[in-house]
Amino acid sequence: MQDVDVVIVGAGISGIGAAYHLKTSCPDHSFVVFEGRDRLGGTWDLFRYPGIRSDSDMYTLGFAFKPWKGKTISDGATILAYLEETVEEFGLGPYLRFQHRVLAANWSSEARRWLVDVRTDAGEVERVRCKFLFMCSGYYDYARGYTPDFADMDRYGGTLVHPQHWPEDLDYTGKRVVVIGSGATAMTLVPAMAGKAAKVTMLQRSPTYVLDLPGQDPLAATAQRCLPERAAHVLSRWSSVTRTMAFFHFSKAAPKASKRLLMAGVRRALGPDYDVDTHFNPRYGPWDQRLCVVPDGDLFDAINSGQAEVVTDHVERFTETGLKLRSGAELDADIVVTATGLRMLIGGNIDFRRDGEPIVLKDHMAYKAMMVSDIPNMAICFGYTNASWTLKADLTAEYVCRLLQHMRGGGYEVCVPRIRGNFGSEQPFIDLSSGYIARAVDQMPKQGSKAPWRLRENYALDLVALRYSRVDDGVMEFSR
Known part of the structure; x- marks a missing residue:
């Protein structure tokens, strides 16, 4: 049985960042990164649909320890190359184990270790023992x-595709394409396919709320030209953090003004004759769900050119040639993209147990939005929903390193x-009304309304709380 101090599950942005922090801040701790797929990158290797790009600025989606040098909103291939370069630059490759899928993790109170079952690239199941599970x-x-x-999806005679499983050989040249959805994926696909397809709907x-941002932040571009690399990185990163936080809090404090x-x-981009109220006027308030970023107005350009259109209606059923809508209208389509x-999946579909008994996350409370009440020696990396994922991932990895150092010391x-004591009122872990979150509420722990059981969604406050506050805070219980 292999023994390591820390097992990291996943080799996407979060896992690569965690590996860097462990290697640099806890050099006396052994660790391994298990990745079920055959390559690193997570999201940026999995998704291959046209136009795949970041929906956060890369100065914060990139790592704090490795300056991003490209465009503010960048394509998936460039992001994947950045992650591969990070692994190479910081010597993280030897820690990565590809095609190693974690199946189960059982905390043994007797051994004071996690017993982790992993299916290896050889197809065998091996057990690894670790002190901490990340x-x-x-x-x-x-x-x-x-x-x-x-209804009647099986009647459809065209090509049906989900973006998460995009066929490499799909040719949409001159085809009529319908993209069902109004989130970031749909708003990326539509302008990316519009120049090649006959029509994209x-x-x-x-x-959904849409925010037009430049693909390259002028301030960041100027900083990169005029300042040393590290100074430009810090300025670009904090400029983005400040603007994002300010707009989020403005939207929550003054939703009507933010909506206006x-x-x-949108009205400026689409002109006075476009029916903005039907197609771009959500029923909910700004930041009740995530905003969608449209870099350089590409979606609006596709609509204005006539290569793309937006239809706001409900699918009644599929037909042999497309879709019948609730309004009675029909959309003919050679390709339908759903x-x-x-599907949210907290914990990577791993069978978590404590002394053989199942761990049900919804029965627990999230501590500092990264650990779980009454569950020993485990942290879960979960990024921000109102800002870049990596901002929180970096802070989480830093905190885990501080925690490990405190334990060893x-x-x-x-x-x-x-x-x-009092954690305040019990609340859902994520305060968004998005469908994918509502469908997964039973998978997630709860949060309280008071620290440290509250999910702040505020990078500045988390920076202080996770980087500088005491690890031994009277809530975390330590034992030998």
């Missing part, structure tokens, strides 16, 4: 995307968050 497997199911059970049940601002931007969302073997 889950960096993301938040959605890599095996399956979400597609509603539309984005079919949505209800509108967003709607005015950009209808993700004090001779502790076990750390476990305990609910002591």
